[in-house]
Amino acid sequence: MTTSPADISSLPIPPGDFGLPWLGETLSFFNDGDFNKKRQKKFGGIFKTRLFGKNVIFVFGAQANRFLFTKEQETFQATWPLSTRILLGPNALATQMGEVHRSRRRILYQAFLPRALAGYLLKMDRIIQGYLDQWEKKGEVTWYPELRRMTFDVAATLFMGEEAIQNPQLFPWFETYIQGLFSLPISLPTTMFVKSKRARALLLAELEQIIKVRQQQPPSEEDALGMLLAARDDDGQPLSLSELKDQILLLLFAGHETLTSAIASFCLLLGQHPDVRNKVRQEQAGLDLGEGLTVEMFKQMPYLDQILQEVLRLIPPMGGGFRELIRDCEFQGFQFPKGWLVSYQITGTHADPDLYPEPEKFDPERFTPDGSAIQNPPFARLEMKLFATRLIERFDWTLLPGQNLELVVTPSPRPRDNLRVQLQRISSPRSHL
Structure with missing residues (x-):
């Protein structure tokens, strides 16, 4: 009615x-x-x-x-x-409407098809294992800011090209930019909103230089920027420079903020539940992880899927x-x-007990391994699985005492004291490119 x-x-x-x-x-x-x-x-x-x-x-x-x-x-x-x-920005997919939104969504989706994701895997693995090497040398790590830098390096490499992370200012600009995204839009010089606008301008200027260099090079679809440069809209026209910049900046945001939160929550919860960590390791035991990690191999880790789904249920990266x-x-x-x-x-x-009995309990067993577990975007799902696999095969970790693990929820959940841990190596790091 x-x-x-x-x-x-x-x-x-x-x-x-x-x-x-x-x-x-x-x-x-x-x-x-x-x-x-x-x-x-x-x-x-x-x-x-x-x-x-x-x-x-x-x-x-x-x-x-x-x-x-x-x-x-x-x-x-x-x-x-x-x-x-x-x-x-006005040209980002998130702020576009109607047919323009649908057209651009089809174009951006090309960067996340299975073929593209499979091509990303080696680069992601190299960056992640490089960070594992650094953390092993430190032993004791304040993990959350390290995870933020790692996920940024992955996103910048896959969306902008490997030359992007050579600029040491790029990450600090990005961090300032992110802090203003959900601020009050007050145009005073000292406000976070204005500082974020300045950082956005610096990021866009850097992006413009990267795009112009790439436009002079032979076409390559080994990263998202290459795919967007090759893309054509419904009228057969390439994306404008201003739209390329806004769409890449959106991809950086989408491929970083909530993903970092989800990975940090995984580290926190498995630090609190070593029995779950050991069960993942048992699942890994029958697999040859080595250098040849593939998307297909992750399908042989159903318990890892259950864990990631429960992590996202208990601590959603977006509230x-x-x-x-x-x-x-x-x-x-x-x-x-x-x-x-x-x-x-x-x-x-x-947290609704009618949907999830004992909702405050971390219980991966509540989900069945039917392949339907994780509904977050495929790029984020792949990076989470890759990071979790490499971390667990190589390290145990202990949450250091005397820290505040209460979650700060804005803009995405994170432990208040940034998750301080002691890492213990359990296997020799595999050689990697």
């Missing part, structure tokens, strides 16, 4: 508190890890607030998520905070997201007005 516009307008808007003029409750949203829980307790499972200058309705649970995603483009459309849209209402609608007796944002929650859904 369809609810008429007149019926919808007569329904109440969810309870809640808008907070300060324009700013709303944005600062609390960023700084209070219990923001959602406190308001759920006060107002119930659906509540309103104001963030980034926009009215927002928070919803929770699998039913709410299903409602949002089955009404995509009919009632809701994907959106980002203003600061994110500005800093990603939720936003959709914008493109027309009025009704949900669970409330009016959702056109133009408002709706925030869906992944973390809360994954």
